[in-house]
Amino acid sequence: MMKKIFTRPKALTESPFHYCPGCSHGIVHRLVAEVIDELGVADDTVGVCPVGCAVFAYNYFNVDMFQASHGRAPAVATGIKRSLPDRIVFTYQGDGDLASIGTAEIVHAVARSEKFTSIFINNAVYGMTGGQMAPTTLIGQKTTTTPAGRDQEETGFPIKMSEMLSTLDGAAYVARVSVHSPQHIVKAKKAIKKAFEIQMSGKGFAMVEVLSICPTNWGMSPSESLKWLEENMIPYYPLGVYKEPAEVK
Amino acid sequence: MLEEILMAGFGGQGILSTGQLLANAGMMEDKHVAWIPSYGPEMRGGTANCGVSISDQPISSPLVTEPTTLIVMTRPALEKFGKAVVPGGRILINSSLVDQDIDRDDVLVMKIPANKIAEEIGNPRVANNIILGAVLELTGIVKIESVVESLKKVLPPRRHNMIPANQEALERGAALAKELK
């Protein structure tokens, strides 16, 4: 399995990633690209990248790409999919993008059961702008805007997007995965593939939330970050499938 | 010639469509016409107004703020717009619905018990056209035939059986206005 990760999928361009060492974005890009390859849909796929560390994803995915304004990728994807119903459309969004500034867009795209796939990177922090609190920052977690640790009295509670969105009837498939170990990477890829297949079968909206690390803004080494994710994020954000179409169960 | 007619009353009285009927008739006579409704919060509380401008010149503003002719179907409408009518203009009051008077001697005031007459005709829904017939007679703005013609256009074919009653209403209104002249 590890070997396969290191051969460059066709759905990735030659451009080297700009991500920090150890950052999960690179891994998830590869998984998405491998899924596109395996499904043989690169020619039909249109991706939408966010504002956030993945803003340059349009340089990495070797498919037609849009760069969307902060949080609005689900609206942009709606416009694309409604214009080109036979294409495969995905958004790739961080937690500030999807769970803060863009909550309205994602909720309503799910409610309408738009037939695209969202890859949601939950790294519990705003990466690009310098490690500020995200809506997914854990209670007690230190960020540049919660220097004493997130205090629920001041800043409320983290949002569990997968749980929340899976309550909507428009959600066809919602799963939370993690990429902190090779085994979990394999599972994550399966979920991403499923999310694309759900779209291709026309069943409705599909999202995979990927628990990810941001060593740079967490102020840890990559290996410490992986451990922190496992010990702190997974208990609060349980992994698993939150919603899937009845017939696939 | 520019006639600016304001029709004011409650929603459901068919005021907007009566206004459109008149505008349509003007259009059929190749006149310049514009129709504009009151919209938004004004519509709350059930009031419905519309302005119809008919002219042989292009119409500058379709908003009717100083009507040459006012048609009122409710008492509040008379209170609100009665003063705005230009001197020498006309106020037509549906006296079946409004028992109020207006204290102006520089305009022609005509009271028409339109609902009562409509019942005589045997169709309560033609009340507006009785008043419209009077307006046509007083202003000469469009011919009754043009209104009848546009009824054929705006009514779906299955409602064309309504046309004779409407024509009768227009004529009854015109006859009443003739007496007054």
Added chain:
Amino acid sequence: MSKILMKGNEAIGEGAIRAGCRHFFGYPITPQSELPHYLAKRMPEVNGVFLQAESEVSSINMVYGAAGAGKRVMTSSSSPGLSLMQEGISYLVGAELPCVVVNIMRGGPGLGNIAPAQGDYFQSTKGGGHGDYKLITLAPESVQEIIDLMAKAFDLSDQYRNPVMLLGDGVLGQMMEPVELGDIKDVKQTEKTWAASGMKGRNKPNIINSLYIQPEDCEDMNEKLFAKYAEISGKEKLWEEYQLDEADIVLVAYGTAARICKSAVDKAREKGIKAGLVRPITLWPFPDNVIADAASSANNVLTVEMSMGQMVEDVRLAVNGTCPVHFYGRSGGMVPLVSDVLAEIEKLAAGGDR
């Protein structure tokens, strides 16, 4: 062809359909709601897409998606909604995407009211969102002119790959007037080889993007945009001249205000006052040369707007001091009366020659 009575808002919808637009995204707001009502019925008849978005922010981003996918697409709103759309419009410009954005203006600022106004002139013609850019801004004065301009709006936006704004006010949107729709023609649309619609055998991905992280590149982009804008300014100005012969007093007004001014001009001429009107139809590019010409032989220029005075600044730039430029306006949803404008003209006429 016979005429039919049509509402301005509906004419925008019908005009868009006839221009080949098959995608509409919007959020309800008075006084433009009859437009989405109309398209909700009409789009399915032509196999088009009508979608009520969850907000104007979403609408404009759905437009971004559809435009980038290569489709003729439109959204519409009224003043507060346009404020919400500004970031998206700036992105559309930055990514050089064509689309038509409709603003049926109402009284402001803030929630203001739903009465007709022209207070969004600056927002429409000076950019409106962040960054250096222009929107081609069309300002019809009648329902017929809406029909006549819609195809132009889509053509211009495709040709220059820039959003086009159709700017009207509540009167224009709400009123019914006779229109001649003409025959439905086949719409010739330019091929959009740049669209990101799936590679489908292409060997290089198309990317819809407005990020130019290197300042040098971003400056190049701005220069590219402004070269385009220079071309548009040279070629695409539209205006109407009304009673300008030997006009001593030149009025400048657009949209509903221009209709009111025409009546005032007629009444002034009846009284022997030589008044005339320039009516910009494109607010950007602004027909400044026409106004400068008319002003060069006039004693006074009078700008009339349904605002506290916005276009008057462009009129002053155009006239450039060759004669005094005056302003008369009503705002907040109030509409000037013909008699008010006539009184202003008479005041200027009484002031004598300069």
